[in-house]
Amino acid sequence: MDEVIELATDVLVAGGGAAGMFAAVAAVRNGAKAILIDKNVIGRGGASIMAQMTCAAALGEAEPDDPQLHLADTLEAGRGLCNEDLAALLCEGAPQRIRELEAWKVNWARADDGKINQVKAPGHSRKRCVYVDFLSTGAAICAALRNKVSRNSDIRRLSNVSLTDVVTRDGEAIGAVGFDVESAAPIMIKAPAVVLALGGMTKMFKRTTSPNNLAGEGVGIALRAGARLIDLEFLQFYPNGHLAPRMVGLDPTTWEPTRVKLGGRLLNGNGEEFLQNYGEAQGERYSTTRDALTYAIYKEVESGRGSPHAGVYLSFQHIGESALRAALGPVIEIFKRNNIDLTRQPVEVFPIAHYQMGGVEVDTDMASCVPGLYAAGELAGGANGANRLSGNALPEALVFGERAGEKAARFAARRKAPAWDMSAALPEVELIRAVRGQNEGRGGPSPTALMSDVKELMWHKVGPFRTARALNEAHDRLCAMRERGLRAAAVSRERVHNASLVEWFELRNGLLAAEALALSALNRRESRGAHQRDDFPETSAQYEKNQRLSLTNGKLVSSFEGVERARLR
Numbered sequence: 001m002d003e004v005i006e007l008a009t010d011v012l013v014a015g016g017g018a019a020g021m022f023a024a025v026a027a028v029r030n031g032a033k034a035i036l037i038d039k040n041v042i043g044r045g046g047a048s049i050m051a052q053m054t055c056a057a058a059l060g061e062a063e064p065d066d067p068q069l070h071l072a073d074t075l076e077a078g079r080g081l082c083n084e085d086l087a088a089l090l091c092e093g094a095p096q097r098i099r100e101l102e103a104w105k106v107n108w109a110r111a112d113d114g115k116i117n118q119v120k121a122p123g124h125s126r127k128r129c130v131y132v133d134f135l136s137t138g139a140a141i142c143a144a145l146r147n148k149v150s151r152n153s154d155i156r157r158l159s160n161v162s163l164t165d166v167v168t169r170d171g172e173a174i175g176a177v178g179f180d181v182e183s184a185a186p187i188m189i190k191a192p193a194v195v196l197a198l199g200g201m202t203k204m205f206k207r208t209t210s211p212n213n214l215a216g217e218g219v220g221i222a223l224r225a226g227a228r229l230i231d232l233e234f235l236q237f238y239p240n241g242h243l244a245p246r247m248v249g250l251d252p253t254t255w256e257p258t259r260v261k262l263g264g265r266l267l268n269g270n271g272e273e274f275l276q277n278y279g280e281a282q283g284e285r286y287s288t289t290r291d292a293l294t295y296a297i298y299k300e301v302e303s304g305r306g307s308p309h310a311g312v313y314l315s316f317q318h319i320g321e322s323a324l325r326a327a328l329g330p331v332i333e334i335f336k337r338n339n340i341d342l343t344r345q346p347v348e349v350f351p352i353a354h355y356q357m358g359g360v361e362v363d364t365d366m367a368s369c370v371p372g373l374y375a376a377g378e379l380a381g382g383a384n385g386a387n388r389l390s391g392n393a394l395p396e397a398l399v400f401g402e403r404a405g406e407k408a409a410r411f412a413a414r415r416k417a418p419a420w421d422m423s424a425a426l427p428e429v430e431l432i433r434a435v436r437g438q439n440e441g442r443g444g445p446s447p448t449a450l451m452s453d454v455k456e457l458m459w460h461k462v463g464p465f466r467t468a469r470a471l472n473e474a475h476d477r478l479c480a481m482r483e484r485g486l487r488a489a490a491v492s493r494e495r496v497h498n499a500s501l502v503e504w505f506e507l508r509n510g511l512l513a514a515e516a517l518a519l520s521a522l523n524r525r526e527s528r529g530a531h532q533r534d535d536f537p538e539t540s541a542q543y544e545k546n547q548r549l550s551l552t553n554g555k556l557v558s559s560f561e562g563v564e565r566a567r568l569r
């Protein structure tokens, strides 16, 4: 039988992206000892390191600005559903986190006068978004945080540890269970406070901008621990995701900053501009928010005016080579290596799954309704309502991560060390042992095959445009996969880097997340922000409510409640 590795700490932080790393730093500077785990390599595995563009913060360096103006823009983009206290926390906390990162050697791009450069992104009323040159923003933030984390001896870093469950006793979190990806050995971590910073669920869609390890496990794990979800139906599709020609070495989000920076033109398959037909006024060309842009592109293709690969064209042909070179720097060489000459040809783009607005419901301490259980970063829902502004996800990860770490450390210090309950942890440990080698050689579907079925299903039935019929079909198939498919799957008995074991647990929690998303989308019988229903195309005042979801006796239960308006201010 596998040995069980037993560990203990004050604060367990699961997820080593920007939110998790900041949470670990904040926990130890508030007196706690922390363990930081990630199923990949800490600081290199999630969406944070891939963020190429900008981080919104009302610094007022490029022009006068104020967090209250940032908040007003965030609330407007959220289409009436933002938790206003969380949104205020994000906007008010962002400048401090940007300054702090600067002190930790993040080289924010600067203008000739030495001030930090800030650019205007769609939906922002001011030049507010900071960046590190040549698409390096997320990489620079992660490098600084990795450095902070690795130099602090009170943070124990464990890469290649996959979290499978939070352990609870009498409804309170007391630690967690997972396994070592390198050896398949189960791990129990006792901790009076647990911070989940496991990122989003966009891996569950066939076409996505996100790395391969963001399967929504945080959503499933939190639900099973007793936490509630909020507004999971709102999943952001990135409007100008790269579609064709084949492009290697750059991620599919490359085109939006390039379009805004250079004035790229979106054209339909007939070579005509079309955004003006979807309400975009002449002077607002680059201010259309992501939900509206996604809508316009999708509808243009649906009307038979798409490009050859069923997207639309993005053209820079009206811009001279020297202007392209000056603006794109080294990136132009990467285009060249891909045989993309922007002076001669357009590229094709189409919306692609990018970010989840909904997630675990938290208060302004980042605490879920389960005492001892916190959530931060993309996994924490509510701040962005029905649609996130470009550049708001990085400050969300930084601000909420810091807050969660601080509050979790204080909670752990106040709490008497909770008695560890082996009987609550052992079934999860036994499950890890039982799944390794399950149905091996008996011809069941591999977890990889199941995962690719889920991704197809989510892409075609739970995409940006939804109907009751498609959602019902998706929901029923997801339930069947969760109830029967997982048991039938064949998992290798291999110990070392057992990919099928990792993927089985991704599916166990990710399928629950996908089912929660399909059910939430089915229940919201209106169109709002990133959630568009072909059968309910209007926004309805009746649905200006948050949808909460919990797991009761294995079944998802939904309720609509009034939006949390500002209590803090």
Ligand SMILES: Cc1cc2nc3c(=O)[nH]c(=O)nc-3n(C[C@H](O)[C@H](O)[C@H](O)COP(=O)(O)OP(=O)(O)OC[C@H]3O[C@@H](n4cnc5c(N)ncnc54)[C@H](O)[C@@H]3O)c2cc1C
Pocket: 014, 015, 016, 017, 018, 019, 020, 037, 038, 039, 040, 043, 044, 045, 046, 047, 048, 049, 050, 051, 052, 053, 054, 055, 056, 137, 138, 161, 162, 163, 164, 197, 198, 199, 200, 209, 210, 211, 213, 214, 215, 217, 218, 251, 253, 354, 355, 376, 377, 378, 379, 390, 391, 392, 393, 394, 395, 397
């Ligand atoms: C390509 C791309 C570009 C983007 N560009 C921008 C931008 O310019 N500006 C902006 O504001 N936002 C941007 N975003 C969004 C932003 O990057 C994310 O929302 C944010 O970084 C999320 O941070 P996080 O720490 O919450 O999660 P992540 O950085 O995704 O980290 C989550 C971590 O959890 C780990 N994990 C997952 N499951 C488990 C498990 N079971 N056990 C252990 N570990 C687990 C993962 O390995 C990962 O390291 C972009 C996103 C993408 C994908």
